[in-house]
Amino acid sequence: MSGVLYLIPNTLGDGDAAALDAVLPAPVRARAAALHYYIGENAKTTRAFLKKVGTERPIQEIEIRELNVNTPAGEIDKLLAPVLAGTDAGLVSEAGCPAVADPGALLVRRAHERGVKVVPFVGPSSILLALMASGLNGQSFAFHGYLPVDANERAKRLRDLEQQSRKGKQTQIFIETPYRNRALLDTLIATCAPSTLVCVAVDLTLQSETIVSRTVADWKKKPGLDLHKRPAIFLILAA
CATH class of the missing domain: 3.30.950.10 (Tetrapyrrole methylase, C-terminal domain)
Structure with missing residues (x-):
């Protein structure tokens, strides 16, 4: 059985954990903190986001892969492979909602094609x-x-x-x-x-x-x- 692709919203600018609390509901932060496989535009900024969220396991143990405008279309299936194998994943943008004015839309489309459940979460757009x-x-x-x-x-x-x-x-x-x-x-x-x-x-x-x-x-x-x-x-x- 495949995992779930969660669409995790990010903040719209720099800010501390308190700023995160103001724009992301508690259930969204809780789900984000529990995931141990992430796909983001930039690994460094994704780690910074997870640090603010507060992860359940050390950040260095969380797998982060990149998906951006330079990612070849043929790499999409590789990014989705862990999800197809049963691992839940989080897709996060640099700012705001993933897959909206964001290259993550390609991954979401492929997830639907492969029968993966996609769950969008509430956040700032x-x-x-x-x-x-x-x-x-x-x-x-x-x-x-x-x-x-x-x-x-x-x-x-x-x-x-x-x-x-x-x-x-x-x-x-x-x-x-x-x-x-x-x-x-x-x-x-x-x-x-x-x-x-x-x-x-x-x-x-x-x-x-x-x-x-x-x-x-x-x-x-x-x-x-x-x-x-x-x-x-x-x-x-x-x-």
């Missing part, structure tokens, strides 16, 4: 938290990941997303590498229509959490917001 707090349309929305790096292509993509939003009354959600956050916001303000709503949610669940939602016209009047190297989610809704 920056995408949903930002949408909840934005005041934008939560009935219809789409997440697009990263936008193009090239300035012209990024502006074109934003115009396309704004058009989709206007046509379908749909909230468009995307992210950026923290050191390019300011450039993205500047492009949003310069590209989108004055009436388009723009929400920026920064450092969600952390002490420094900041969420600002206003029209492009209002952003132009008071654009000041410290985004430097801070994890952020961007949302737009065109009128």
Whole structure:
């Protein structure tokens, strides 16, 4: 009989055990502490997460294998092999919920194909938290990941997303590498229509959490917001 693949949420930023308690329910922490086989994007950060959780056995005795954007597709079965042999496993992301904007989705898909039970646990999702707090349309929305790096292509993509939003009354959600956050916001303000709503949610669940939602016209009047190297989610809704 195969084991179970548990999807273990992580925190959205640095923090101590007390911060972990604020975003992960006790049953999730208990299950995370009991597992002795983990699959994560980075072994070092996975160990740091387990140290905060508090494991039932020494961390050095817990097997951790990596699954990231550089993992060949042919390695997925090797990662799943212990689960097929009867070992329960935990899949953990660098931040937030595994398999959402995360390479772990490939493992989850393969688990279903092989008949492995998949159990998702409750935890923080920056995408949903930002949408909840934005005041934008939560009935219809789409997440697009990263936008193009090239300035012209990024502006074109934003115009396309704004058009989709206007046509379908749909909230468009995307992210950026923290050191390019300011450039993205500047492009949003310069590209989108004055009436388009723009929400920026920064450092969600952390002490420094900041969420600002206003029209492009209002952003132009008071654009000041410290985004430097801070994890952020961007949302737009065109009128």
